[in-house]
Amino acid sequence: MPAASKFGALPARGKQARPTAFLTIMEGCDKFCTYCVVPYTRGAEISRSWTAILDEARALVDGGVKEITLLGQNVNAWSGEDSRGVMQGMDGLVRALADIPELQRIRYTTSHPNDMGDGLIAAHGDCAKLMPFLHLPVQSGNDRILKAMNRSHDVGSYLRLIDRVRAVRPDIALSGDFIVGFPGETDAEFEDTLRIVDAVGYAQCYSFKYSPRPGTPAADMDGQVPAAVMDERLARLQAAINRHQVAFNSTTVGRRTDILLERKGRYPGQLIGKTPWLQSVHVTAPDHAIGDLIEVDIISAGPNSLAGEYSRRKAA
Ligand code: SF4
Numbered sequence: 562m563p564a565a566s567k568f569g570a571l572p573a574r575g576k577q578a579r580p581t582a583f584l585t586i587m588e589g590c591d592k593f594c595t596y597c598v599v600p601y602t603r604g605a606e607i608s609r610s611w612t613a614i615l616d617e618a619r620a621l622v623d624g625g626v627k628e629i630t631l632l633g634q635n636v637n638a639w640s641g642e643d644s645r646g647v648m649q650g651m652d653g654l655v656r657a658l659a660d661i662p663e664l665q666r667i668r669y670t671t672s673h674p675n676d677m678g679d680g681l682i683a684a685h686g687d688c689a690k691l692m693p694f695l696h697l698p699v700q701s702g703n704d705r706i707l708k709a710m711n712r713s714h715d716v717g718s719y720l721r722l723i724d725r726v727r728a729v730r731p732d733i734a735l736s737g738d739f740i741v742g743f744p745g746e747t748d749a750e751f752e753d754t755l756r757i758v759d760a761v762g763y764a765q766c767y768s769f770k771y772s773p774r775p776g777t778p779a780a781d782m783d784g785q786v787p788a789a790v791m792d793e794r795l796a797r798l799q800a801a802i803n804r805h806q807v808a809f810n811s812t813t814v815g816r817r818t819d820i821l822l823e824r825k826g827r828y829p830g831q832l833i834g835k836t837p838w839l840q841s842v843h844v845t846a847p848d849h850a851i852g853d854l855i856e857v858d859i860i861s862a863g864p865n866s867l868a869g870e871y872s873r874r875k876a877a
Pocket of ligand 1: 590592593597599634635673
């Protein structure tokens with residue numbers, strides 16, 4: 562009989578070492594952004610079958626996984642027939658996964674703004690297992706650059722999309738990708754990127770200097786931006802992103818929230834778990850609690866992680 566603690570019984574043999582898993586649901590991309598090799602190297606978008614995804618998800622959950630992140634280059638373009646032969650989009654798939662009782666959390670990445678359908682937006686409002694985190698790259702805050710990138714959305718349509726997601730899930734954490742120094746990007750066009758970062762208030766972002774990829778249209782475009790200019794723009798962008806990340810993390814201080822304990826921390830007795838908003842939380846807890854969903858009080862926040870105090874273990 563395993564010993565019990567405030568974190569529950571000690572683990573049975575074979576308890577999943579990591580309670581989180583990735584599940585690829587589609588490959589490839591049809592978007593042909595002018596800087597990207599994926600459509601050439603990975604080919605057209607192909608969705609895995611409904612049955613294959615559900616079977617793999619159930620197997621992961623049977624192995625102890627509590628959180629699944631659905632993966633694809635354009636994950637929200639997924640579509641396929643369900644077990645009754647009815648066409649479904651990502652929202653239908655998410656709802657079917659949410660019906661697996663022991664699966665606690667669902668995430669997905671990476672999304673394209675143009676594939677963010679009404680059903681998926683609605684799911685963010687009414688599917689409790691779909692976590693309030695959305696990685697939705699915009700790449701630039703300037704419409705001329707977005708057109709040159711062949712992103713097929715503009716700043717206005719992107720911001721309206723964000724508004725619609727926030728209308729159904731006001732606390733959603735937003736994440737993005739940015740490229741600075743795309744060929745021909747002027748100082749003023751870069752300033753527009755800083756403006757969209759402020760307008761959205763991202764919880765976290767990835768940012769990169771443009772790097773030509775052989776065989777892509779952008780690699781042959783005029784106006785390649787000097788490295789020193791890109792360095793300076795990236796530093797300014799990252800300072801803005803960090804400012805918003807710190808602000809977002811600060812809003813969680815004093816809040817009681819669930820975290821899924823995923824792994825050991827750097828110090829003895831310390832574990833790291835993730836909030837619904839994908840923030841890392843350091844908390845004191847025994848190793849055998851890895852895999853537990855617990856409630857913590859957030860007591861402090863830094864730019865990259867939070868500190869929490871254990872409140873109680875949640876029912877599995
Ligand atoms: S950046 Fe993303 S959406 Fe654009 S072509 Fe590459 S994989 Fe597709």
